[in-house]
Amino acid sequence: MRAPAQPRRRTPRSTTPSAPAAAAGRELPARTGAPARARSSTVTRARATEKEQARLNRSEEREQRRAQRRSRHAEAADGALQGATQRASGANRGAQLSERIAERRSAVRRLRWRGIAAALAAVLVVAGLSWLVLASPVLVVHAEDVVVTGTSEYIEEEQIQEIAAVAHEVPVARVDTGGVAEEIRELSAVRDVQIRRSWPNGLEIALEPRVPVATVSDGDRYALLDAEAVVMVRRDEPVDGVPQVTVPLDDPDTAESLTAVLTVLAALPEDIQAEVSSAGAETPYQVRLELTDGDEVVWGSAEENTLKVEVFRTLRQVEASTYDLSAPRSPITTE
Template structure:
């Protein structure tokens, strides 16, 4: 049997066909690497957004749901209640919101509730982070006492009735104008008069009467009477009255008529 002849090995391919195979393999590898980098960047972006959403959700839960920022009534401060507003009533209204997270607390509605309380003229409510409130009240302080069946109605500078006392508080001028008067402007004129007086002169007023809005009369604590007239020219009337009372020749005068301030009369 003749011996098998051995064939020489086939030489390696060369030329354009071989180069195309190498280029194709290298391009595929680069494309695969680029796709892997894109997937990696996309994964990092998704993980970043997910982490951010979790942080936001956590913060929202802490701020709006959890008791971490809940209103603590021990950290509520109330000021400006004056002599009329009962701070216990204010605290009771605020206390109804205890535990409510501060960011979710409706301070506008809470302010309206406090304004409904007797003697409150205005109120400002500020959040005192992290769990408190600062409640600043402007009270309706009485400036006059008006006789009524139950005693004396105490009115503030706006003519609002803040409370009724059995007797007129010491130092508070009495206004002799019925609250149900057919001419409420008479009461307004009396209050305008008291608001126009400087503090040192207002402290001397014992009572005010007003049969009409143009016939306001003041009685002072030293017994002098001031015929004031209408509410017009209040500032000028104050200056004329102070000047007349300071003149030594008027030491015995008991009636000062400044209803026409350019032509005052004493007697």
């Protein structure tokens, strides 16, 4: 068998330089020292320059940052100033607006109070006037201030004053003029009446009396009639100056004839009516008039009365005993 191999020992290398090399090393610095120092000086200056440049750059940056900060501070100050100015302006405008609003509200309140005061004053005035007119004793009707006009011999003023006495001492505005007028119209001799308030204490009563046109026998008395056949008054004797009618009163068979006679008499002028002593009609178309001198007028119907009056005036100038006007365009006279 082979004997086991022995391990190989490694011989350590010497770290000590050889003599030539050492000599060379000692000689090298001698040959390269000057350039190295030059390069080192250059590097040092370059580094110093770089450091200086870096310092300058940092200084510029610091100055820029300071300038930026100053600019920002200035802008902030300007902004703050503008904001303060705007706030002050806004506050001023707000104050002015508040003053205007306050003034407007004050004006509205004044107008409102003035309106309320005016309304209250108007209410008080109306209430005072209402009391003065409707309840005050200052504006009541006085008996001596009631004036009556339009009376006739068939309407006595005392009758009217007696009826109007219901208004005495009553406020003029509260007088029932319609009620007083209706009561006066119930008088047979009154055709119509108008009542007007006469301030401050009176009444004016204007009568429209009925005008008598005929007297009709009514039993043992005589009824005085107007043109509408209304009995105005009854008398014991015939009324002078008023024609007597021979047509019976209150007879349905002769009512139309009576109406025709009264219509003719009402159409006569006063001077011709004064010449008529009596009138009658057997039918509504046969009205006859008897004059005070005994002459007779055949009037006919109650139509064309105006024309017949004119014709009669003309024919009256001719002496005759009978005047026939039944055909007024062809009148006839008889002696």
